[in-house]
Amino acid sequence: MRTRTPSPQSRAVLEALLSQPLGWQYGYELSKRMGLGSGTLYPVLIRLHERGLLEAKWVEAERPGRPPRHAYRLTSAGAAFARGLKAGPDVSLPSAQQVLA
Numbered sequence: 001m002r003t004r005t006p007s008p009q010s011r012a013v014l015e016a017l018l019s020q021p022l023g024w025q026y027g028y029e030l031s032k033r034m035g036l037g038s039g040t041l042y043p044v045l046i047r048l049h050e051r052g053l054l055e056a057k058w059v060e061a062e063r064p065g066r067p068p069r070h071a072y073r074l075t076s077a078g079a080a081f082a083r084g085l086k087a088g089p090d091v092s093l094p095s096a097q098q099v100l101a
Contacts, residue, residue, distance in 0.1 A: 006085065007044070009036060009040055009041075009044050010044050010047070010048065011085055012034055012036070013030065013034070013036075013041065013044050013045065013048065014048070014053070014074070014078070014081070014082040014085060015082065015085070015086070016030055016033065016034055017030075017054070017072065017073065017074050017078070017082065018074065018079060018082040018083065018086075020073075021073070021074050021079045021082075022073065023073060024057070024059070024071035024072065024073050025071060025072055025073065026059075026069050026070070026071050026072075027041060027042060027045060027069075027070050027071075027072065028069070030045075030072070045072055048078065049072070052075060052077055052078070053074065053075060053077060053078030053081055053082075054072050054073065054074060054075060054078055055072065055073050055074075055075055056070060056071070056072050057070070057071055058070060058071075059071045
């Protein structure tokens with residue numbers, strides 16, 4: 001299994017999510033706060049979710065007529081990984097199998 005060093009964008013997303021590790025955060029709000037476009041942010045969120053570092057869920061809109069929103073938060077493995085990134089720059093992204101093991 002190939003390992004990869006997290007991209008600067010992945011690191012930034014993990015760090016932003018680590019600021020509120022137990023709270024659900026919306027993709028749009030992350031995008032605005034981080035200055036990342038949706039074409040950069042959402043592929044990163046999808047990859048991190050597939051690797052077991054994030055939980056994702058749909059949240060119904062508070063006002064009628066609005067679409068549901070996707071919310072994200074770190075899993076315990078994701079929080080540990082994000083803290084490890086802050087401690088050392090040479091950490092590789094785990095595979096989904098490594099996270100689930």
